Amino acid sequence: MNSTIKKDVEPKDVQHGIWNKETISEIDYKAGAGKHRIRGCGATRYMPTFDDLMVLPSQLSRMSLDTYREDCDTRTVLGKRTATRPLVIETPIMIAGMSYGALSKEAKIALAKATALTGTVISNGEGGLLPEELENSYRQSVQILPSRFGFSKRNIEAADMLEFLVGIGAKPGLSGHLMGNKITKEIAEFRQLPVGIDLHSHPRHGDAFGADDLVVKMEQLRELTHGEVPIFMKIAAGRVRDDVKIAVKVGVDGIILDGAQGGTGAAPVMATRHLGIPTMPALVQAVRTLEEMGVKDEVSLIVSGGVTDGADLAKVIAIGADAVAIGTGAMVAMGCRVCLRCHTGKCGFGIGTQNPEFRKRLDIDGAAERVANYIKAMTAEAVLLAKAAGKTRLKNLEREDLRSITLEACAMTGIPLVGSNYVFGERFGFES
Amino acid sequence: MEHINAADLSTSELNKKIIQGLKAGGEVSIQNPHSMHNIATGLSRPGTVTIQGSTGFYTGGFLEGSTVIIEGNAGWYVGDNMMDGELLIRKNTGCNAGTYLSGGTVVIYGSTGSRVGYGMKGGTIIVCGSVGAWAGQMTLGGKLIVLGKLGADIGESMYRGAIFVRDKDAEKKLGSNVFLDHIQAGEARELEELFKRYGIDAKSEAFQVIRPLPSGRHSYALFNPELKPELAQKMRS
Numbered sequence: 228m229n230s231t232i233k234k235d236v237e238p239k240d241v242q243h244g245i246w247n248k249e250t251i252s253e254i255d256y257k258a259g260a261g262k263h264r265i266r267g268c269g270a271t272r273y274m275p276t277f278d279d280l281m282v283l284p285s286q287l288s289r290m291s292l293d294t295y296r297e298d299c300d301t302r303t304v305l306g307k308r309t310a311t312r313p314l315v316i317e318t319p320i321m322i323a324g325m326s327y328g329a330l331s332k333e334a335k336i337a338l339a340k341a342t343a344l345t346g347t348v349i350s351n352g353e354g355g356l357l358p359e360e361l362e363n364s365y366r367q368s369v370q371i372l373p374s375r376f377g378f379s380k381r382n383i384e385a386a387d388m389l390e391f392l393v394g395i396g397a398k399p400g401l402s403g404h405l406m407g408n409k410i411t412k413e414i415a416e417f418r419q420l421p422v423g424i425d426l427h428s429h430p431r432h433g434d435a436f437g438a439d440d441l442v443v444k445m446e447q448l449r450e451l452t453h454g455e456v457p458i459f460m461k462i463a464a465g466r467v468r469d470d471v472k473i474a475v476k477v478g479v480d481g482i483i484l485d486g487a488q489g490g491t492g493a494a495p496v497m498a499t500r501h502l503g504i505p506t507m508p509a510l511v512q513a514v515r516t517l518e519e520m521g522v523k524d525e526v527s528l529i530v531s532g533g534v535t536d537g538a539d540l541a542k543v544i545a546i547g548a549d550a551v552a553i554g555t556g557a558m559v560a561m562g563c564r565v566c567l568r569c570h571t572g573k574c575g576f577g578i579g580t581q582n583p584e585f586r587k588r589l590d591i592d593g594a595a596e597r598v599a600n601y602i603k604a605m606t607a608e609a610v611l612l613a614k615a616a617g618k619t620r621l622k623n624l625e626r627e628d629l630r631s632i633t634l635e636a637c638a639m640t641g642i643p644l645v646g647s648n649y650v651f652g653e654r655f656g657f658e659s
Numbered sequence: 660m661e662h663i664n665a666a667d668l669s670t671s672e673l674n675k676k677i678i679q680g681l682k683a684g685g686e687v688s689i690q691n692p693h694s695m696h697n698i699a700t701g702l703s704r705p706g707t708v709t710i711q712g713s714t715g716f717y718t719g720g721f722l723e724g725s726t727v728i729i730e731g732n733a734g735w736y737v738g739d740n741m742m743d744g745e746l747l748i749r750k751n752t753g754c755n756a757g758t759y760l761s762g763g764t765v766v767i768y769g770s771t772g773s774r775v776g777y778g779m780k781g782g783t784i785i786v787c788g789s790v791g792a793w794a795g796q797m798t799l800g801g802k803l804i805v806l807g808k809l810g811a812d813i814g815e816s817m818y819r820g821a822i823f824v825r826d827k828d829a830e831k832k833l834g835s836n837v838f839l840d841h842i843q844a845g846e847a848r849e850l851e852e853l854f855k856r857y858g859i860d861a862k863s864e865a866f867q868v869i870r871p872l873p874s875g876r877h878s879y880a881l882f883n884p885e886l887k888p889e890l891a892q893k894m895r896s
Contacts, residue, residue, distance in 0.1 A: 375759045375778055376799075380701060380721045380742050419780050419799050420818055429797060433758040433777035434717075434739040443696045443716045450674060450700040451721055 253496075263497055265406070267569025267579065268555065269397040269490035274505040276533060277542040279636035280629045281645060285617035292614035299610045300620040303550055306388060306457020306480035308525040309449070313480075314366060314388045314457050317346030318606040319550035319621065320540065322557055322598075323531050324370050324390065324461070326352035328414045329492030329569065330558075332359065333589040334578045338557060339363035340595035345602045350390060350552070353403050353428070354418045356382045370461070371448075374403055374428035376418035383451055391432075391441075391448070391479070392461045393470075396489025396506070396532040398498040399463030403428035406493050409572040411581045441477045459483050459529070464509030465502075471516040475526055483552060484513050486532030490555040492579060493570035506532040507546075508639045511655060514547030515641075518656075523547065537608020544609070545624035546640070553602075560601035561594040626656050660684060665698075666691040674700060681706035681725070694734065699727050702744075716753075719746045722763065735772075738765045741782065747857070754791065757784040760801060766857050773810060776803040779820065787859060795822045795869070796834065804850065806861055813837075814869040822869040823850060829867060840868045 355377020486506025577589030641655025661680030770788030815834025
């Protein structure tokens with residue numbers, strides 16, 4: 228007897244291509260609203276990551292360090308090109324610039340306290356320097372943004388490091404954006420703004436139009452700080468080679484390079500998805516340019532955008548950066564679940580909100596400890612890899628300690644493909 | 660009065676000498692400025708610095724409390740980020756004068772270029788001559804007073820503050836998000852006092868005021884792209 232039951236089976240077509248649910252919902256939104264979409268957090272698309280690089284362990288060719296009993300130095304000096312008081316931090320992980328406004332006061336204080344627990348630096352972000360942040364931070368970086376909201380000479384005087392901000396990875400080439408529902412009375416006073424407006428701030432520095440003016444502007448900032456404080460320029464990854472050359476020529480002590488994976492409180496989805504280039508190739512291009520200019524040892528390089536763990540840190544340093552900046556990662560440590568709704572101001576964890584009820588939910592000291600633990604663990608992870616590679620200093624990691632596991636990473640970084648000495652693309656310090 | 664010859668000095672050396680001069684006597688005169696940049700940066704000592712000639716970029720940037728007089732022309736960004744004090748320019752200036760001003764008074768006795776008072780947050784800027792385009796763009800506070808002709812798009816995207824103008828064509832030159840209003844009695848009195856103090860021959864009644872729209876919400880071209888299908892009709896033979 229034939230037991231097979233004959234049935235008409237309708238094949239199931241699953242749309243993996245262009246017309247997937249996300250595309251359709253995007254079009255539905257635009258068809259209804261007639262405008263582009265704003266969203267928090269940053270890019271959601273796939274971008275190449277440092278996971279495509281592997282660290283080579285020391286075996287017979289070199290000796291590894293004792294993981295548990297021998298030291299690996301993580302102290303980092305930043306901005307020693309011309310500044311007479313360079314920044315010294317205990318671990319090469321800084322807290323990236325996130326504004327009081329995008330974040331709650333409690334979140335900002337927690338982040339500042341975390342820097343005091345770990346000996347590192349926090350950047351204030353747009354919209355002024357919160358006194359409670361300054362009181363609690365170990366070292367304070369102060370951003371000079373095109374908007375200059377809440378900015379004055381007092382901020383410069385308080386700085387251990389200055390960041391002249393040109394752009395951020397999440398929305399390079401765009402002005403700052405803070406949704407009206409986050410501009411409470413307190414934030415408005417702080418930023419010298421009317422309450423509740425959607426803030427679309429300045430796209431360019433009104434006091435430095437172009438590279439030539441910036442040379443003079445740098446001289447002004449040196450005058451103001453008596454040449455003591457390191458001055459960095461924060462640029463979003465785009466035409467990295469040209470921008471790095473200009474920044475060096477302008478006379479900065481260091482560069483903060485923010486890749487396209489960088490986060491933000493609110494940005495047009497178009498910008499997060501399509502503007503700029505990812506962190507890894509941007510870093511490679513920046514290092515290559517600094518080396519070609521012969522200033523690699525004097526100009527500090529900090530990278531940000533998608534840095535999540537100690538492996539990222541170790542690889543970034545091996546490629547040639549001096550430090551990383553973490554933003555989203557630090558928020559996650561405080562409890563953020565990356566729901567991408569920062570722009571609504573309704574963060575139930577009390578992090579990306581100004582709602583007094585939600586803010587009460589964030590335990591400042593608990594959050595500070597978690598961020599500090601995250602920074603310590605990340606440092607320990609990087610040190611673990613560095614020791615396995617035989618380094619007594621984290622900074623001694625070098626490109627020769629890396630290999631690419633994908634053709635894509637190999638072509639993008641100039642680091643040879645695993646199991647070979649082949650590089651598909653521009654070479655990057657490896658002899659053929 | 661201390662006299663400083665700036666001819667062979669670097670910016671840093673000159674600024675140090677200015678501070679020493681103010682400490683010694685409260686009045687300093689600078690000869691041969693040769694359009695040097697960054698003169699009197701962040702000067703916060705009481706006293707008067709008179710520059711006998713023209714200056715380059717950023718003169719009196721971050722100035723805080725001193726009086727600086729430029730007896731010639733000033734380059735771009737004069738008085739940028741100024742906090743307090745007085746900055747008097749006897750002739751003309753380049754663009755972006757008084758950018759991000761947060762306090763004090765800038766008086767330009769001649770004309771100025773574009774974007775005077777860009778992003779200013781407080782203080783007063785008086786321009787006796789004409790101004791270029793985008794004067795007072797993105798102003799967050801303070802007073803900008805223009806006696807001469809206006810350029811295009813004045814007060815574009817102001818959030819707060821007031822721009823006092825007496826150009827009869829002001830209505831045609833407004834930026835977006837602003838409107839032209841009558842001057843109030845208190846404002847008129849302030850203007851009269853300022854004119855008297857700085858020796859400016861003008862009457863407050865001739866002035867109108869440009870203010871930000873009270874809605875508090877700004878409209879931008881990006882959010883409402885103006886597509887004009889009627890202008891793209893098929894060519895008719």
